[in-house]
Amino acid sequence: MASFDPDRIEIPNGHYIHAALVRGPGALGVSRPSDAAPYAELPMADAERVDEAVASARRAFQTSGWASQPPRERARVMRRWADLIDADIDYLAALEALGSTRPIDQARAWDVPYTAEGIRFFAEFADKHGGEVAATGHASLGMQIAEPLGVVGAIAPWNFPLSMTCWKVAPALAAGNTVVLKPSELTPFTAVRLAALAIDAGMPPGVFNVIQGNGATTGDTLCRHPDVAKITFTGSTATGRHIMGACAETGPKPVTLELGGKSPQLVFADIPDIERTADTLAAAITGNAGQVCVAGSRLLIERSLLEPMLERLQTRFDALTPGLTWQSGTRFSPIVSEGQMQRIESVVTRAREAGADVVAGGGRFDTAAGGFYRPTILQVQSARNPAVEEEIFGPVLSVQTFDTEEEALALAEHEVYGLAAGVHTADISRALRATRRLSAGTVWVNRYGRSNDYILPTGGYKRSGIGRDLGRAAFEANLHHKSVLIGIDG
Numbered sequence: 001m002a003s004f005d006p007d008r009i010e011i012p013n014g015h016y017i018h019a020a021l022v023r024g025p026g027a028l029g030v031s032r033p034s035d036a037a038p039y040a041e042l043p044m045a046d047a048e049r050v051d052e053a054v055a056s057a058r059r060a061f062q063t064s065g066w067a068s069q070p071p072r073e074r075a076r077v078m079r080r081w082a083d084l085i086d087a088d089i090d091y092l093a094a095l096e097a098l099g100s101t102r103p104i105d106q107a108r109a110w111d112v113p114y115t116a117e118g119i120r121f122f123a124e125f126a127d128k129h130g131g132e133v134a135a136t137g138h139a140s141l142g143m144q145i146a147e148p149l150g151v152v153g154a155i156a157p158w159n160f161p162l163s164m165t166c167w168k169v170a171p172a173l174a175a176g177n178t179v180v181l182k183p184s185e186l187t188p189f190t191a192v193r194l195a196a197l198a199i200d201a202g203m204p205p206g207v208f209n210v211i212q213g214n215g216a217t218t219g220d221t222l223c224r225h226p227d228v229a230k231i232t233f234t235g236s237t238a239t240g241r242h243i244m245g246a247c248a249e250t251g252p253k254p255v256t257l258e259l260g261g262k263s264p265q266l267v268f269a270d271i272p273d274i275e276r277t278a279d280t281l282a283a284a285i286t287g288n289a290g291q292v293c294v295a296g297s298r299l300l301i302e303r304s305l306l307e308p309m310l311e312r313l314q315t316r317f318d319a320l321t322p323g324l325t326w327q328s329g330t331r332f333s334p335i336v337s338e339g340q341m342q343r344i345e346s347v348v349t350r351a352r353e354a355g356a357d358v359v360a361g362g363g364r365f366d367t368a369a370g371g372f373y374r375p376t377i378l379q380v381q382s383a384r385n386p387a388v389e390e391e392i393f394g395p396v397l398s399v400q401t402f403d404t405e406e407e408a409l410a411l412a413e414h415e416v417y418g419l420a421a422g423v424h425t426a427d428i429s430r431a432l433r434a435t436r437r438l439s440a441g442t443v444w445v446n447r448y449g450r451s452n453d454y455i456l457p458t459g460g461y462k463r464s465g466i467g468r469d470l471g472r473a474a475f476e477a478n479l480h481h482k483s484v485l486i487g488i489d490g
């Protein structure tokens, strides 16, 4: 039985700097998404606390040996860290489920093992990359040496606290950098546990630090710190814009930005198995209650399939009932906060005012203690509807119909976002044509959503991001190259 008592979990509350849990200054209330009960007062790092964490990371970069040791040793520590995460699953999964939207069964089956695997994946790059010998004249020897950047500042969102931390932190550490991470103030604690386990695995103090606080104060201060060499960020497009501005003003320093999405799912009438496609579409908008960057939130469907598909989606949506994240068997997630709930409600209201028809859902579940939003379908006639234009980050699917492939591809194009897209068809040529045309960092054909492989990079076209997480690209984005020219002509 994975169910647990949420009142009996020890909370690692504090910043984690130089291998120690530190408190203060300030306090921010933190609540459980499932029942809105406050459960901790989070300290908020001011400029002095941020400076302390960055100084710890800088010292560790210069003197701890993390960057200078044989890279195989670094990989070994990271693999040990991953093993400790796997072994800590009972506590870590409960801590994640307590404070986030992740139901305990999913935290155990996905978030914890996926995080450990990600650390192993990036650890393997540590000693499997090199520089280059350049084509120079024989009077000299030219080389390019890859080196870590120094202190990397990482800023994470709340929707998958453990795995987003892994995406940001693991490639930076594997490349020999040291890190100061600011988790979301809504889901701050599992990152602290990860940092403590890293110390148990043999990572030197100061290599991985965690600071707590909000975005406007703590996050912004981290971005502007002169000793932070790079910012790697996952969150909304609006925040990404601020962060890039802060990094430009105080640097410039490089950024990796994984931002928002409004991803289309193109469904053609030739799909061989409507039940399977309906399963895929429903999961793509209701998983984590739609609080997923790559949520398949815009259904574009060939007109003849509209009615049978809506009927099937409705059946699947009806089967999803709210549940507390600490109860085994819960499949449908709460909305992370009342603020996020109001954002969802605001878009749905404006979408209706602009002419959207509510085919399913359209409001909160009224039985649950916390905030749960009904899986919702909004059929729209015009692409100029808030349900199509805005990232909702909730279980809300907009639906538009098309008659031709060309029309489908035109509707798929979003003015702002280009994170992911899905194509469902039995026609391989059509799938490949669509794949070439779609403006999206990831295209899924006859499936939707990631596998647990780390090898394919992920990131955005358009304003969905800059740079890539995952894959070799994420590792390489944490290095820079030094050119060396040696005179050898005597």
Ligand code: NAD
Residues within 6 Å of the ligand: 155, 156, 157, 158, 159, 164, 182, 183, 184, 185, 213, 214, 215, 216, 218, 219, 220, 223, 234, 235, 236, 237, 239, 240, 242, 243, 258, 259, 260, 261, 292, 293, 294, 391, 393, 419, 458, 459, 460, 464, 465
């Ligand atoms: P958010 O942008 O509100 O916050 C993300 C993080 O940035 C938090 O830690 C927050 O405290 C911090 N922050 C806020 N303002 C800041 C500032 N001015 N300076 C520095 N830091 C600041 O996003 P969120 O609500 O936590 O997460 C949801 C968003 O994340 C959605 O838009 C979603 O699409 C996106 N997301 C993208 C990906 C991806 O891979 N592209 C993955 C997950 C989530």
